[in-house]
Amino acid sequence: MAVFIRTFVAIVLCSSAAVGDLLGIPTVPFTLTGKGHYDVHTTNSIVVNAQYANATDTNGWTLIPPTLSQFADTFADDFADTLGNRMRMRTGNQPQSNSIFLTLDNCTDYRNAAGRWTSEAYSLEVTDDHVVISGASPLGVWWGTRTLSQQATLNGGLLGVGSGVDSPGWNTRGIFLDVGRHYYPPSFIVEMCNWISFWKQNTFHLHLSDNLYNNVDIYSLERQLELYARFRLLTNDSAVAGLNLHPNESYTRQDFDDIQYGCAARGVTIIPEIEAPGHALVISQWKPELALDGQIDLLNISYPDTIPTMETIWQTFLPWFHTKAVHIGADEYVDSQLTTNALAGLYNTFVNSMNTHINGISGKAMRIWGTFPPMSNYTNNISKDVAIQHWEFFDDYPYQDYIQNGYSVINADDHFYIVNKYSGSYQQQLNKTLIFHGNPSGGAFAPYIFDPNNSTNNPPKDSPFVPGHIAAQWNDYGYNTSTYLEAYYSWRDNLAALADKQWGGNLTEMQYDSIFETLQAAAPAQNLDRTVKSKGSTVLQYEFSSFAPAASGSHKVVKDLSGNDYNGHTDCLSSMSNGSIVL
Numbered sequence: 144m145a146v147f148i149r150t151f152v153a154i155v156l157c158s159s160a161a162v163g164d165l166l167g168i169p170t171v172p173f174t175l176t177g178k179g180h181y182d183v184h185t186t187n188s189i190v191v192n193a194q195y196a197n198a199t200d201t202n203g204w205t206l207i208p209p210t211l212s213q214f215a216d217t218f219a220d221d222f223a224d225t226l227g228n229r230m231r232m233r234t235g236n237q238p239q240s241n242s243i244f245l246t247l248d249n250c251t252d253y254r255n256a257a258g259r260w261t262s263e264a265y266s267l268e269v270t271d272d273h274v275v276i277s278g279a280s281p282l283g284v285w286w287g288t289r290t291l292s293q294q295a296t297l298n299g300g301l302l303g304v305g306s307g308v309d310s311p312g313w314n315t316r317g318i319f320l321d322v323g324r325h326y327y328p329p330s331f332i333v334e335m336c337n338w339i340s341f342w343k344q345n346t347f348h349l350h351l352s353d354n355l356y357n358n359v360d361i362y363s364l365e366r367q368l369e370l371y372a373r374f375r376l377l378t379n380d381s382a383v384a385g386l387n388l389h390p391n392e393s394y395t396r397q398d399f400d401d402i403q404y405g406c407a408a409r410g411v412t413i414i415p416e417i418e419a420p421g422h423a424l425v426i427s428q429w430k431p432e433l434a435l436d437g438q439i440d441l442l443n444i445s446y447p448d449t450i451p452t453m454e455t456i457w458q459t460f461l462p463w464f465h466t467k468a469v470h471i472g473a474d475e476y477v478d479s480q481l482t483t484n485a486l487a488g489l490y491n492t493f494v495n496s497m498n499t500h501i502n503g504i505s506g507k508a509m510r511i512w513g514t515f516p517p518m519s520n521y522t523n524n525i526s527k528d529v530a531i532q533h534w535e536f537f538d539d540y541p542y543q544d545y546i547q548n549g550y551s552v553i554n555a556d557d558h559f560y561i562v563n564k565y566s567g568s569y570q571q572q573l574n575k576t577l578i579f580h581g582n583p584s585g586g587a588f589a590p591y592i593f594d595p596n597n598s599t600n601n602p603p604k605d606s607p608f609v610p611g612h613i614a615a616q617w618n619d620y621g622y623n624t625s626t627y628l629e630a631y632y633s634w635r636d637n638l639a640a641l642a643d644k645q646w647g648g649n650l651t652e653m654q655y656d657s658i659f660e661t662l663q664a665a666a667p668a669q670n671l672d673r674t675v676k677s678k679g680s681t682v683l684q685y686e687f688s689s690f691a692p693a694a695s696g697s698h699k700v701v702k703d704l705s706g707n708d709y710n711g712h713t714d715c716l717s718s719m720s721n722g723s724i725v726l
């Protein structure tokens with residue numbers, strides 16, 4: 144009987160009857176098949192299919208994928224947070240009344256934009272008795288739980304009876320943060336992961352080394368050697384002794400593990416970037432002999448020790464990285480004093496050497512920023528298993544130069560760049576018009592749209608050479624132009640809209656405006672808005688006439704009368720009169 148029901152369900156789920164979309168961020172293809180609702184408040188348990196309880200997604204970017212059970216536990220925490228009830232966890236092999244059943248299956252519709260199977264897809268089936276979230280993998284189930292939380296939030300806990308199959312168009316969806324020129328604490332990074340996960344984004348690319356400014360040759364050599372330059376990873380390994388001289392704004396292996404595991408728990412993979420041979424002043428400050436004469440933020444690739452030094456750095460840190468792909472930067476290797484030609488050949492040699500090294504010792508794939516696309520007159524081109532991260536048309540034409548030559552290109556075009564206070568060329572917010580109307584052939588932006596003004600420069604939507612899209616935020620003007628939270632503020636209003644497009648969602652601008660703030664307030668496991676919880680409309684009420692007795696010595700407690708118990712504490716009270724206090 145159980146088998147019969149499962150088969151029947153599979154047929155319903157995979158049929159391609161007229162599909163509407165559930166409003167959500169992203170939208171969810173869904174067909175209402177009957178009358179009635181499932182009220183999530185009546186849920187008393189999450190049932191994890193025992194057969195798959197310990198299954199993991201081995202197809203994603205992370206090497207530390209949570210099991211289905213672990214994702215289920217995280218979901219239960221969210222459920223308690225957002226909907227107020229704590230559910231029992233059980234294992235079983237079929238849905239029960241008033242349960243949310245989490246399982247795996249292989250629906251034929253689990254296809255991405257290129258028509259290929261994706262492990263991130265899931266089916267959602269709602270009856271008036273229970274809900275089934277069935278994933279292509281545990282990660283697919285996780286995204287399905289995001290849908291359930293969002294729909295419950297938007298609809299007072301009521302899910303319409305019906306079913307749908309939801310697959311992301313692209314497997315790389317997320318953000319990039321320049322943590323090289325501005326430090327951010329691990330807890331902030333994990334909070335950001337928790338936030339973006341609610342919008343089904345799966346990638347957080349961290350730029351771990353860099354320096355101020357781009358054209359360091361305007362300074363004397365002495366001054367260049369003192370310019371702000373950072374390498375954020377910190378180890379005692381003698382192989383890199385002296386590379387990181389700033390331990391207090393660094394990530395130890397433990398910190399970096401906390402970040403990676405924290406993010407992976409919600410389906411977000413950290414992609415680490417260590418930048419060279421450009422933006423590499425921190426390496427020149429460490430080993431000045433490696434620098435290119437005259438512009439020391441560039442490494443001299445033909446100096447015999449340069450490539451071995453970069454290999455040593457990677458060899459030291461590769462074991463830290465729980466991901467199938469790493470990024471070596473390789474951006475803006477441009478020296479005004481030398482010809483481009485001379486540098487391009489060396490640059491390609493450098494990239495290919497690093498690729499052989501990194502892949503050879505770790506099996507990991509490598510990414511670079513688009514810089515010198517293949518040319519018939521080059522003595523060598525970059526290996527085709529290196530993924531290119533395009534950012535500017537003055538460096539490359541991603542479609543013509545790379546994709547048509549068989550390279551994968553991640554879209555990070557700078558029309559979505561944010562450069563913190565204050566860039567002459569870049570905004571402080573994501574361009575919402577571009578998100579909803581950025582397809583030059585009409586319609587919304589999508590990861591395959593590199594050029595929002597000219598379709599000729601974009602591959603077809605189903606090109607298998609576009610893994611996805613990443614929105615980058617840079618700190619060109621350094622560590623003291625913005626606070627940690629300003630990185631979030633720049634993304635807050637419009638990143639979720641972009642996430643809809645990175646997934647392949649169909650949200651319109653008006654729909655987005657109508658649901659974003661409601662969902663934002665429900666996004667679990669973060670408080671990036673730093674909302675202060677309050678029982679009533681008064682958050683805090685001190686009347687400086689009623690001090691509690693001194694707790695000890697001069698310590699005084701100012702009682703909060705709002706009911707929230709946000710009592711004030713002081714040990715420097717000097718006097719008090721007329722309802723005011725002098726500290």
Ligand SMILES: *[C@@H]1O[C@H](CO)[C@@H](O)[C@H](O)[C@H]1NC(C)=O
Nearest residue numbers: 192193194195196197212234
């Ligand atoms: C899953 O793994 C845990 C820990 O290794 C083990 O105790 C448990 O029995 C496994 N569960 C299933 C259903 O295989």
Ligand SMILES: *[C@@H]1O[C@H](CO)[C@@H](O)[C@H](O)[C@H]1NC(C)=O
Nearest residue numbers: 202247248249260278279280
């Ligand atoms: C579904 O198919 C994929 C690709 O063949 C496979 O990797 C995966 O394990 C299958 N999942 C299930 C639940 O059978």
Ligand SMILES: *[C@@H]1O[C@H](CO)[C@@H](O)[C@H](O)[C@H]1NC(C)=O
Nearest residue numbers: 377378379380390394395396
């Ligand atoms: C370096 O070693 C010292 C002494 O063993 C230890 O206290 C410290 O935590 C280590 N630092 C790092 C970054 O591993």
Ligand SMILES: *[C@@H]1O[C@H](CO)[C@@H](O)[C@H](O)[C@H]1NC(C)=O
Nearest residue numbers: 326327328389390391392393
């Ligand atoms: C690290 O130390 C520097 C120099 O003392 C200081 O300016 C900075 O605020 C410290 N950073 C953190 C995160 O504590």
Ligand SMILES: *[C@@H]1O[C@H](CO)[C@@H](O)[C@H](O)[C@H]1NC(C)=O
Nearest residue numbers: 434435436443444445446447
């Ligand atoms: C780069 O290193 C090579 C080999 O040591 C040296 O001959 C050359 O002058 C250096 N070039 C620059 C521009 O620093």
Ligand SMILES: *[C@@H]1O[C@H](CO)[C@@H](O)[C@H](O)[C@H]1NC(C)=O
Nearest residue numbers: 483484485487518520521522
């Ligand atoms: C190759 O040709 C391109 C386009 O004509 C030119 O910009 C570049 O400098 C040439 N590179 C070399 C190594 O000759």
Ligand SMILES: *[C@@H]1O[C@H](CO)[C@@H](O)[C@H](O)[C@H]1NC(C)=O
Nearest residue numbers: 517518519521522523524548
């Ligand atoms: C580099 O790529 C270009 C464009 O595909 C090709 O014409 C050229 O033959 C390649 N050069 C080498 C050395 O492989």
Ligand SMILES: *[C@@H]1O[C@H](CO)[C@@H](O)[C@H](O)[C@H]1NC(C)=O
Nearest residue numbers: 570574575576577580581595
């Ligand atoms: C935002 O994108 C739209 C559509 O491409 C464009 O017309 C507009 O100039 C952009 N706004 C800014 C501030 O760049």
Ligand SMILES: *[C@@H]1O[C@H](CO)[C@@H](O)[C@H](O)[C@H]1NC(C)=O
Nearest residue numbers: 557558559577594595596597
């Ligand atoms: C597209 O062209 C318009 C008009 O020339 C320009 O304002 C806009 O910035 C361009 N958009 C992008 C992303 O290049």
Ligand SMILES: *[C@@H]1O[C@H](CO)[C@@H](O)[C@H](O)[C@H]1NC(C)=O
Nearest residue numbers: 540543594596597598599600
């Ligand atoms: C669009 O791009 C193509 C290919 O790069 C170019 O030839 C054409 O001039 C562009 N069209 C416009 C209107 O800029």
Ligand SMILES: *[C@@H]1O[C@H](CO)[C@@H](O)[C@H](O)[C@H]1NC(C)=O
Nearest residue numbers: 355370371620621622623624
């Ligand atoms: C901010 O950083 C820049 C670049 O390092 C430095 O020139 C400037 O003095 C700093 N400003 C303050 C207020 O610390």
Ligand SMILES: *[C@@H]1O[C@H](CO)[C@@H](O)[C@H](O)[C@H]1NC(C)=O
Nearest residue numbers: 164169170171172647648649
């Ligand atoms: C978007 O709409 C298309 C066309 O109706 C549909 O095939 C697709 O499943 C929808 N995608 C999402 C994520 O809602």
